[in-house]
Every structure is written in C-alpha cells, then in structure tokens.
Amino acid sequence: MVRRMRTPSAIAERLAQTIGKMPPRLEYFIPTVTLELDAELEALFWFVITGICYQTHRLKGKIGNRELHGSDYMIGSALRTLQEAQNFWQPEHLLTLNPDELRSMFSDDGISAHSTLDRVEERLELIRDMMHLLKEKYNSRVMNIYNFAEGKVAGKSGVLSRLAEFKAYSDPTQKKSNLLVLYLNKRGIWRVADPESIQPPVDYHVMRVALRLGLVSIDDPCLNEKLRARRPVSAEEDATIRQHIQSALMNLVTKHRVDLFNLDSALWMVGRNCCLKDTPVCQYEQCTRAGVCTLVDALNYTCKLRCPFADYCSGAMDDEFRSLTETNFSSIYY
Numbered sequence: 451m452v453r454r455m456r457t458p459s460a461i462a463e464r465l466a467q468t469i470g471k472m473p474p475r476l477e478y479f480i481p482t483v484t485l486e487l488d489a490e491l492e493a494l495f496w497f498v499i500t501g502i503c504y505q506t507h508r509l510k511g512k513i514g515n516r517e518l519h520g521s522d523y524m525i526g527s528a529l530r531t532l533q534e535a536q537n538f539w540q541p542e543h544l545l546t547l548n549p550d551e552l553r554s555m556f557s558d559d560g561i562s563a564h565s566t567l568d569r570v571e572e573r574l575e576l577i578r579d580m581m582h583l584l585k586e587k588y589n590s591r592v593m594n595i596y597n598f599a600e601g602k603v604a605g606k607s608g609v610l611s612r613l614a615e616f617k618a619y620s621d622p623t624q625k626k627s628n629l630l631v632l633y634l635n636k637r638g639i640w641r642v643a644d645p646e647s648i649q650p651p652v653d654y655h656v657m658r659v660a661l662r663l664g665l666v667s668i669d670d671p672c673l674n675e676k677l678r679a680r681r682p683v684s685a686e687e688d689a690t691i692r693q694h695i696q697s698a699l700m701n702l703v704t705k706h707r708v709d710l711f712n713l714d715s716a717l718w719m720v721g722r723n724c725c726l727k728d729t730p731v732c733q734y735e736q737c738t739r740a741g742v743c744t745l746v747d748a749l750n751y752t753c754k755l756r757c758p759f760a761d762y763c764s765g766a767m768d769d770e771f772r773s774l775t776e777t778n779f780s781s782i783y784y
C-alpha cells in the first residue's frame with residue numbers, strides 16, 4: 451500500500467484525534483508526597499524544580515526499585531527531600547545552598563559524589579537568583595507571584611511577565627514559565643483567570659516530534675540543512691523555530707479543541723520514548739523498547755508496539771522528515 455504524505459492541517463486533525471485517545475495520568479506528570487502540603491510549599495517546590503529542569507539527559511538513578519533518568523529522576527529525588535526534610539525547602543535555606551547539598555539531593559544514597567547531576571554551579575546560580583528576586587519582590591512567597599498578578603497569566607502584570615524577570619524563566623518562548631503555570635493550574639494551586647493565555651511549552655522532545663510529524667515546515671533551506679546536519683543554530687534561529695511550532699500547537703488547542711495539558715504530555719512522552727533522536731521506532735518493523743518505555747506508565751494508552759502517530763506522521767513515510775531533529779542549541783532554557 452502506498453501511503454500519501456499529508457498536509458500540515460490534515461496531520462493536525464489526525465493528531466488531535468489520537469491525543470484525545472491517550473489522556474495523561476496526572477500523578478505521573480505532577481507527582482506529590484504522602485504528607486499534606488500547604489499551597490506555598492508545593493508552589494515553591496515546582497517553581498524551583500521547573501527552573502532548574504533543563505538538559506537533564508545525563509541525570510539518572512534509582513528510586514525504590516525503579517531506574518529513572520532525566521526529569522523523572524530530578525522530580526522523584528527532589529520529592530524525596532520534600533517528604534523527608536521539609537526544612538530543606540525553605541527560601542532562606544535555598545538561598546545558601548552549596549554544590550554538595552544540591553548534588554546530594556540528586557543522589558540515590560544522599561552522597562554528593564554519587565550524583566550524576568551536571569552544570570551544578572549554573573543550576574545553583576539560577577536557584578539563588580530565584581530566591582533573591584522572590585525575597586525582594588514577593589516577600590519570599592511563590593504564591594505572591596500569582597496573587598500580585600491577580601491570577602492573570604497574560605498582560606504586563608500577569609504571571610508570565612513576572613516570571614520572565616527570573617533568570618531561569620527568561621527564555622523568549624517562555625517554555626518553563628508556561629509549563630509551570632500549566633502544572634500549577636492543573637493542580638489547583640494557581641487557578642488562573644485566563645487559562646487560554648497559557649502557550650504550549652516547546653522543549654526539545656516536543657520540537658523533534660513536531661518537525662518529524664510535518665506539523666510545521668521550515669522554509670529557510672539553510673536552516674533546514676542545519677537541522678538535518680545537526681549543526682549549531684543561533685539563539686534567534688532557535689527561537690524562530692520554537693515560535694513556529696508553538697503557533698502550530700496552539701492551533702491544535704484553539705481549532706481542534708485539544709486540551710493543552712494532554713497535548714503537551716502526549717507529544718513529550720512520544721518524543722522521549724518513541725521518537726528518539728537517533729533511533730525513532732518507526733524505522734523498525736516493531737518497537738523493542740517494552741520494559742524501558744515510560745509512555746504506558748504516563749498515558750492511558752494500550753501500546754501496539756509502534757509509534758502512536760505512525761499512521762500519518764511524515765517521518766514514518768519519508769527519510770528526509772525522519773532525519774529532522776531538534777536544534778543544536780545549548781542554553782539554560784530547554
């Protein structure tokens with residue numbers, strides 16, 4: 451059977467249908483602890499962890515019997531400190547955190563030398579900046595970012611503009627800010643007045659999947675070639691591609707009525723499990739990642755040992771699309 455390449459709008463339509471059939475499990479994406487937490491402590495936790503959660507592919511470890519990597523391990527091990535040592539999660543303490551303490555949090559046995567966390571000084575600097583500004587402008591309370599914005603996401607005094615003043619949240623496409631607002635709104639901690647103003651967060655997994663799907667096309671041949679050859683791109687080029695993808699994803703939300711949280715969860719999980727950078731599963735007859743795949747833990751979805759998007763994805767039909775990948779751009783943002 452010869453399969454025809456689809457237009458971006460036909461792909462968007464099919465994608466919206468697929469995502470409607472794979473709702474996320476909230477507890478996987480926004481896990482919590484068994485203790486009753488007050489809203490401020492929970493908001494502080496997600497504010498700090500989201501702020502330092504970027505480029506985590508080297509991070510790994512074990513929690514209980516489970517081998518975790520990347521952001522799963524970052525969140526899981528930080529939650530352990532929230533459960534066991536709430537004094538750690540105080541703005542005054544975070545302000546004076548040293549490299550050993552940060553590494554210890556992300557280590558299986560609490561021994562700093564056993565941690566696989568990298569870019570430690572850089573992440574510490576972001577935490578210090580967050581705590582400094584929080585003290586100076588918000589009386590050391592994350593809830594005040596939301597309160598002072600009167601619950602609004604958009605606008606000059608909205609939550610997104612306020613978050614942009616923190617170094618960790620200063621990226622042009624506001625990936626971490628949108629993700630933080632999306633999560634806190636979903637948890638009911640920041641019940642925002644204008645949820646329609648939350649924009650799709652575009653991280654590197656989401657970017658790779660959107661490009662390979664054919665949801666957007668990069669018309670600039672030079673940039674297209676850079677993506678295929680995995681050559682470094684400038685900050686402007688990176689932001690242009692992310693904005694392009696963000697608009698295409700927003701179209702899925704507004705035109706196809708896809709829930710933004712569900713959309714982000716599904717694309718991200720497919721990106722980190724099926725649409726791997728070097729070995730997308732659609733290049734094989736059948737996926738062999740059962741046992742290490744986390745997609746079925748995170749989404750209510752019955753896996754058929756192939757990528758959920760394979761029936762209409764451009765990358766499944768065309769090597770040129772499949773060779774596209776995320777931008778080669780190093781930053782503290784994604």
Ligand code: SF4
Nearest residue numbers: 725730732757763765
């Ligand atoms: S079908 Fe292939 S290229 Fe497309 S999203 Fe799935 S793994 Fe990636």
